[in-house]
Amino acid sequence: MNTIPTPAPQDAATPIVIVGHVDHGKSTLIGRLLYDTDSLPEGRVAQIIESSKKRGLTVEWSFLLDSLQIERDQGVTVDSTRIPFKLGKRQFVIVDAPGHRQFLRNMITGAADAEAAVLVVDANEGAQEQTRRHAMLLRLIGIRHVIVFMNKVDIFNYDQKKIEAAERDITALLHQLEIEPTVFVPASAREGDNMASRSDKMPWYKGPTLTEALAAVPAPSSRADLPLRLPVQDVYRFDTKRIVVGRIERGRIRVGDEVVIGVHGAKARIASIESWHTAPQVAAVAGQSVAVTLEPDVIPDRGDFLFPADHAPLRAARIRTRLFWLRQEPLRVGESFRLRLATAEHQVTVAAIDSVVRLEDLTEHPAEEVPPEGFAEITLAVSETMLFDPFVPGTADGRGVLVDRNQQIVGGAPLIGVAESVAGRNAIHPTGSAVSLWDRAQAKGHRGGVFWMTGLPGAGKSTLAREAENRLFARGIDVSVLDGDTLRAGLCADLGFSEADRRENVRRAAAVARILAESGQVVIVALISPTVADRALAQQIVGEGFHEIFIDTPQATCEQRDPKGLYAAARAGKIEGFTGVDAPYEAPEKPDLRVGTTDASRDETAARLAVYITDAIRLDATAQRQTS
Amino acid sequence: MDDLDQLEAQSIFILREAYRKLKPLAMLWSLGKDSNVMLWLARKAFLGRVPFPVMHVDTGKKFPEMYKFRDEYTKKWNLELLLGDCPPVEEIDPTLPPAARSAARKTAGLAAMIDKYKLAGVIAGIRRDEQATRAKERVFSPRGSGHKWDVRNQPPEFWDQYATPHEAGVHVRVHPLLSWREIDIWRYIEREGIPLVDLYFSKEGKRYRSLGDQDITSPIESNASTVAEVIAELETSRTSERAGRAMDHESEDAFERLRVAGYL
Numbered sequence: 001m002n003t004i005p006t007p008a009p010q011d012a013a014t015p016i017v018i019v020g021h022v023d024h025g026k027s028t029l030i031g032r033l034l035y036d037t038d039s040l041p042e043g044r045v046a047q048i049i050e051s052s053k054k055r056g057l058t059v060e061w062s063f064l065l066d067s068l069q070i071e072r073d074q075g076v077t078v079d080s081t082r083i084p085f086k087l088g089k090r091q092f093v094i095v096d097a098p099g100h101r102q103f104l105r106n107m108i109t110g111a112a113d114a115e116a117a118v119l120v121v122d123a124n125e126g127a128q129e130q131t132r133r134h135a136m137l138l139r140l141i142g143i144r145h146v147i148v149f150m151n152k153v154d155i156f157n158y159d160q161k162k163i164e165a166a167e168r169d170i171t172a173l174l175h176q177l178e179i180e181p182t183v184f185v186p187a188s189a190r191e192g193d194n195m196a197s198r199s200d201k202m203p204w205y206k207g208p209t210l211t212e213a214l215a216a217v218p219a220p221s222s223r224a225d226l227p228l229r230l231p232v233q234d235v236y237r238f239d240t241k242r243i244v245v246g247r248i249e250r251g252r253i254r255v256g257d258e259v260v261i262g263v264h265g266a267k268a269r270i271a272s273i274e275s276w277h278t279a280p281q282v283a284a285v286a287g288q289s290v291a292v293t294l295e296p297d298v299i300p301d302r303g304d305f306l307f308p309a310d311h312a313p314l315r316a317a318r319i320r321t322r323l324f325w326l327r328q329e330p331l332r333v334g335e336s337f338r339l340r341l342a343t344a345e346h347q348v349t350v351a352a353i354d355s356v357v358r359l360e361d362l363t364e365h366p367a368e369e370v371p372p373e374g375f376a377e378i379t380l381a382v383s384e385t386m387l388f389d390p391f392v393p394g395t396a397d398g399r400g401v402l403v404d405r406n407q408q409i410v411g412g413a414p415l416i417g418v419a420e421s422v423a424g425r426n427a428i429h430p431t432g433s434a435v436s437l438w439d440r441a442q443a444k445g446h447r448g449g450v451f452w453m454t455g456l457p458g459a460g461k462s463t464l465a466r467e468a469e470n471r472l473f474a475r476g477i478d479v480s481v482l483d484g485d486t487l488r489a490g491l492c493a494d495l496g497f498s499e500a501d502r503r504e505n506v507r508r509a510a511a512v513a514r515i516l517a518e519s520g521q522v523v524i525v526a527l528i529s530p531t532v533a534d535r536a537l538a539q540q541i542v543g544e545g546f547h548e549i550f551i552d553t554p555q556a557t558c559e560q561r562d563p564k565g566l567y568a569a570a571r572a573g574k575i576e577g578f579t580g581v582d583a584p585y586e587a588p589e590k591p592d593l594r595v596g597t598t599d600a601s602r603d604e605t606a607a608r609l610a611v612y613i614t615d616a617i618r619l620d621a622t623a624q625r626q627t628s
Numbered sequence: 629m630d631d632l633d634q635l636e637a638q639s640i641f642i643l644r645e646a647y648r649k650l651k652p653l654a655m656l657w658s659l660g661k662d663s664n665v666m667l668w669l670a671r672k673a674f675l676g677r678v679p680f681p682v683m684h685v686d687t688g689k690k691f692p693e694m695y696k697f698r699d700e701y702t703k704k705w706n707l708e709l710l711l712g713d714c715p716p717v718e719e720i721d722p723t724l725p726p727a728a729r730s731a732a733r734k735t736a737g738l739a740a741m742i743d744k745y746k747l748a749g750v751i752a753g754i755r756r757d758e759q760a761t762r763a764k765e766r767v768f769s770p771r772g773s774g775h776k777w778d779v780r781n782q783p784p785e786f787w788d789q790y791a792t793p794h795e796a797g798v799h800v801r802v803h804p805l806l807s808w809r810e811i812d813i814w815r816y817i818e819r820e821g822i823p824l825v826d827l828y829f830s831k832e833g834k835r836y837r838s839l840g841d842q843d844i845t846s847p848i849e850s851n852a853s854t855v856a857e858v859i860a861e862l863e864t865s866r867t868s869e870r871a872g873r874a875m876d877h878e879s880e881d882a883f884e885r886l887r888v889a890g891y892l
Contacts, residue, residue, distance in 0.1 A: 012629075012630070012631040012634045012635075013631070083763075084757065084809060091631075105783070105784035106782070106784070108784055108786050109766070109782075109784050109785045109786055111786075112786030112787055113786070113787075141786070233641070233644050233645065233648065234644055234647070234648045236674070236675075238674075238675060238677065243675070245644055245673075247637065247641045274675055275672070275675070276671055276672055276675045276676040277668075277671070277672065277676075277820065285629070287629050287633075287634060287637055288629065288633070288637050289636075289637045289638075289640035289641045289644070289673070291675060302648065326784055340789050342788075396787070396788075399787040401786075401787060401789040403789075406793050406794070406795065407791060407792045407793050407794060408783055408791055408793065409783060409784045409785070409786075409789060409791060412786065412787070438794050438795065619796045620796045620797040
């Protein structure tokens with residue numbers, strides 16, 4: 001092997017995220033920046049030029065980033081990309097974040113670790129929905145250094161007054177979010193004005209060019225001098241030693257230091273710092289992944305913080321958080337999640353939605369639910385007392401993340417403080433089950449699920465549901481049927497047939513179906529549920545594992561069958577608001593399954609339904625995912 | 629901490645996270661420079677041990693030097709080695725271009741091993757800077773039924789929180805080297821003294837910059853015969869690392885198609 005002296009240490013690359021509304025010029029900016037700073041590998045330039053030619057276009061800098069075929073087909077950047085680039089001796093990594101609304105989670109994936117952000121705003125269009133949304137996110141993920149890149153100022157003929165007016169609007173917006181923009185750069189990415197070299201068309205502008213602004217981004221501040229936080233990642237037993245491992249999030253440790261362990265508060269000393277293939281260590285600082293032994297040999301749990309006795313984190317069982325919600329369905333009070341904070345995981349329930357941000361003007365309002373990809377302040381009730389530090393930009397403090405039962409991330413939840421319990425307030429504490437869905441599924445040999453049958457009166461929903469129930473039960477599947485008449489005889493006996501009552505009927509059926517499905521059952525619901533909105537409500541309540549099944553029987557057939565004599569009664573004017581006669585039925589456009597009942601025997605149809613259900617609840621079936 | 633210290637600390641954090649959350653777990657060992665660095669990082673994370681098996685998916689077409697290296701270091705480093713073979717090329721999707729089709733054998737071999745050992749996690753040494761499609765990856769990348777990579781529906785990943793789904797038929801590809809660049813790998817090899825197959829070093833004016841199967845990998849013109857010389861060469865090079873890998877260049881989407889199907 002070679003024995004060559006170690007090269008001089010280098011600073012780590014500074015991550016810079018580029019955000020902004022779709023078509024305001026992010027990709028062009030990046031392509032042009034790489035070109036102007038001579039940062040393109042030859043292979044890629046050649047590829048771009050070739051690609052552009054093949055498509056009969058002049059060189060389009062944004063193609064550089066659209067490296068996936070699907071992106072070119074759609075003309076939008078799907079996922080964030082990281083591109084290294086150099087200014088003088090300093091290394092940067094550009095994180096490109098997409099402007100398309102439904103790809104918010106990709107943007108966060110790219111932006112969360114950035115040191116600074118470039119917010120690209122089309123000078124002519126000004127702040128758009130994505131500009132506001134991205135600015136909001138910059139605040140929530142704690143990016144303090146924001147460069148506003150006022151793009152396409154060539155449209156204003158580089159006119160100072162117009163550009164400065166546009167600048168004032170953006171400043172006002174950012175101030176609303178408590179963001180102080182570091183600098184405004186009036187520029188044109190396509191023309192190269194104020195990118196890497198000063199534009200001669202705006203002699204009035206004395207501020208930095210984009211590259212000068214980037215070069216002035218401060219290096220990440222050291223977390224080494226803050227009080228210690230070492231979250232335990234794991235505990236190993238190697239040979240005779242018990243070894244506690246984790247990454248120091250802030251502060252430092254030295255052999256001999258006394259630390260407090262987790263919420264139980266046991267004390268111990270750092271007895272040794274273990275390592276392999278390094279010089280013996282007696283100290284370590286923030287950022288390092290360490291392995292230590294403790295004296296006395298206490299056994300911490302994963303998630304326990306090690307901290308100094310005189311600088312303890314906060315303790316609480318109710319916590320206020322600023323939420324950015326990533327799920328495609330709304331969030332409601334009462335939902336339960338796991339809250340991850342560093343390596344800890346706690347069972348939490350949404351105890352209150354305190355306010356929701358209205359994106360049109362970024363004001364906060366009371367609301368019943370947090371919309372998909374919305375922002376809100378919520379209160380979480382934790383199942384036990386937990387330790388946390390309030391969120392501080394530029395540190396790992398308070399970086400809460402909500403995950404669902406399948407360990408999928410559904411939201412970011414910066415922890416902002418201890419929540420007071422207010423008497424008389426809508427404070428509920430539903431308990432979360434310690435038995436996971438997967439445990440239940442394995443015990444039963446199948447998943448739970450809700451198969452929501454919709455169709456006209458007399459379409460054969462209840463009959464088919466019962467037939468399928470028989471077949472599934474015979475195969476050992478834990479199945480039950482909720483049908484409209486049974487529900488109305490009991491649970492919904494207080495409801496009539498007004499629009500509000502019908503909707504309440506659907507809501508109750510869906511809520512019961514969800515509880516049963518969560519206990520691992522297969523639930524077949526047979527309910528007319530005539531409107532698209534009814535079924536959307538049911539799907540929202542049930543969440544994952546909802547299947548819409550359309551029993552597609554022509555009305556003439558239904559009316560001819562008329563098993564309960566209801567069509568006849570409706571035609572005779574004895575019943576009002578009867579679906580199919582004087583109330584509309586909105587057939588589903590894209591049901592998960594469409595079942596015709598006229599061409600096949602009842603047996604065949606029930607068999608087909610049973611096969612569909614059996615397939616959907618198999619243990620190895622891919623869980624239904626959220627799609628945008 | 630310098631940049632290599634930071635990369636090392638982050639990779640160790642990722643490896644420990646994978647070991648804690650994904651069982652059973654295995655690491656792919658392709659015998660190339662990146663997977664040697666990855667193995668080295670595992671020994672750092674677990675204090676000289678590798679507490680999970682390493683897997684070599686053998687296409688049967690590697691260079692003889694690579695097989696010799698494998699056998700030598702399996703013993704030296706006390707590794708639990710799992711070997712898997714690949715189906716003949718005739719069984720692979722004939723619509724793929726020839727080199728991609730040959731590379732796809734490895735995907736099939738890997739899939740068979742994941743199924744055989746019912747793996748919940750597979751650690752792989754891919755990097756973002758290698759190839760545009762790999763730049764889109766997550767550190768923890770769940771693969772659903774048929775091992776498919778659902779590139780349009782990737783989970784969010786931020787603040788060092790990773791998706792660790794518990795579902796039958798789903799495994800997670802873990803990528804501890806995702807943020808490393810080629811030159812970081814070489815500087816780390818130099819700093820730590822990590823052994824490599826000598827095909828990476830120049831003989832008669834040629835060396836391999838990236839190692840794959842013999843028939844679809846070609847050497848580059850180079851006089852770099854030591855690690856330091858390779859680093860010096862990379863500091864001025866402007867061609868891409870995988871320029872010598874035939875399957876990357878056959879058609880615009882060939883590599884993405886390979887990756888969606890489960891290729892590394």
